[in-house]
Amino acid sequence: MENNLFYQRAISLVQKACDNLGLDEATRQVLTEPKRAVEVAIPVKMDDGSTRVFKGWRVLHTDVMGPGKGGIRFHPETTFDEVKALATLMTFKCAIAGLPYGGGKGGVQVNPRELSVMELERLSRGYIRAIAPVIGVDKDVPAPDVYTNPQIMAWMMDEFSIIQQNPEFGVITGKPLSVGGSKGRVSATAQGSLYVTRAAYRSMGRELAGATVCVHGYGNAGAIAARLFAAEGAKIIAICDSKSGVYDPQGINVDLADEIKAKTGSLKTYPNGKQVTPDDVLEIPCDIFLPASLEGIIHEGNVDKIQTSLISELANGPITPEADEVLNKKGVIILPDILASAGGVTVSYFEWVQNRTGLYWSDAEVQERLENMLVDAFYTIKKFKEEKNWDNWRAAAFGVAVQRVAKALKDRGWC
Known part of the structure; x- marks a missing residue:
């Protein structure tokens, strides 16, 4: 799908929910524009001694309900509009699951399959150095996405820790278990x-x-x-x-x-x-x-x-x-x-909580919490759909999510 069209379609889902809920214009504007968007250029020394410059982004849609949360994708067709769309959708995915987060997303325009392991590590660390001012355990918490994995998350977390001169396991989720990852995250x-x-x-x-x-x-x-x-x-x-x-x-x-x-x-x-x-x-x-x-x-x-x-x-x-x-x-x-598809961000939330408390859960505990939260989300949407007599599940899901975020905007006095 052409990326600008994907962004417009993501926004249209939010606008339709605003219409169905009768929300005011100020709330609509806040919900359909990112709070912050950063574009970066990442110079990477290649194995042959040359330097390539890669383009990347980190977008925070909103942090009204908590820090930004969302993955980082490495893909040759990634664009700013795609990252904006995905950050927007993350806000409402987090709201549906009842997570104390807003939506974030990151991306680098690259085909990682063309890079050696060392080049991939340099790119990963370079990207984090570039976006370090806008991420943090209480600010914006990245995770893996398309063509990124636990090893890349470990490099990124390590680079941020070097910058902060302090272990910062909670700044990135989706990490290996050896460095603060959560059981159950891969699946x-x-x-x-x-x-x-x-x-x-x-x-x-x-x-x-x-x-x-x-x-x-x-x-x-x-x-x-x-x-x-x-x-x-x-x-x-x-x-x-x-x-x-x-x-x-x-x-x-x-x-x-x-x-x-x-x-x-x-x-x-x-x-x-x-x-x-x-x-x-x-x-x-x-x-x-x-x-x-x-x-x-x-x-x-x-x-x-x-x-x-x-x-x-x-x-x-x-x-x-x-x-x-x-x-x-x-x-x-x-x-x-x-x-x-909210299971990934939900267990990322569990990982963030475990990193912050130093208390780590068994796989059985993770699965029980995950099932309880998502089954509860399903029945909340089902009830909302039936009470409102709305015509489909997507409209009902966005209705629940937008209503929750709009309530937070009002309660904080942002709208």
Whole structure:
């Protein structure tokens, strides 16, 4: 999706919620503009002795409910508008989950696969040096996102600690366990989607056991989600990465798919079922569809081919507004990204709390807290939707989130 369009669509969701809630113009303006946006140039000494300069950003949408919170992505197509859109969405994702945060997001325009490990470390540290004045444990707390990982977070946390001349584990979340990471963080986004989807199914008097599931995007979140849903007794019938896919109506062996993907980098040699394209996976009939790739994969051009009764959005913005409208008219339940993919930021919050208190939780404690918070969020949205008689889950989710942020703006006297 073209990034300016993605930003405009993110803003339109907020504006629609403001309209539905009857909010005043001042509140609307605060909710649709970032509080702070920083653009940086990062010079990096390459292994061959040359220097390349990379462009990066850090955006804080609002901190009315607490410090900014949101990931850092390293991607060749990242732009300022994309980062602004994602920071905006993070505000409402945090509000839905009941977290004491505002939305933040960062990005660097780079293809990390083209860098050596040493070049990647220099870039990571250089980015943190550039944005150090605007981040902090009580100011803005980054985390991993597309093409960043716990090792990169460890370098970033270490660089900030060097600048501050003090250990600052809480400034970054998504770190390795050895340096203050939280148990359950790697699987958190997928785990949160499972909890929310299971709650939705149970609210309809159904269980996940026996449900057929398609997963579009077989990176970290998608692969873990496939494993988790399979463990619940669901049948994973289709998966795909960016270039290859598998369809098997008898059910895919997720462990074997993971092994092949790890060894070969694709799913092309999976021995059972049928090889399909990522576009094919969108058209396969299933009970539950999990979009776990990039934004805008379901759009006007393919929405009529979607054959599912429930979509749980693991990715940010995987459905365009036009496609969203079509699916809602067809009666498809859409668990929106600000709810269904909130597991990652929720466990990031747990990590931040553990870093600040020095008390670390077991995996069982993390899972119990995560499930309680996200299931509570689901039923809060469900109740709001029913009481307001609003027409879809996304509108209800943004209604709950915008209402919470607007209340904080009023209570603090900002509007």
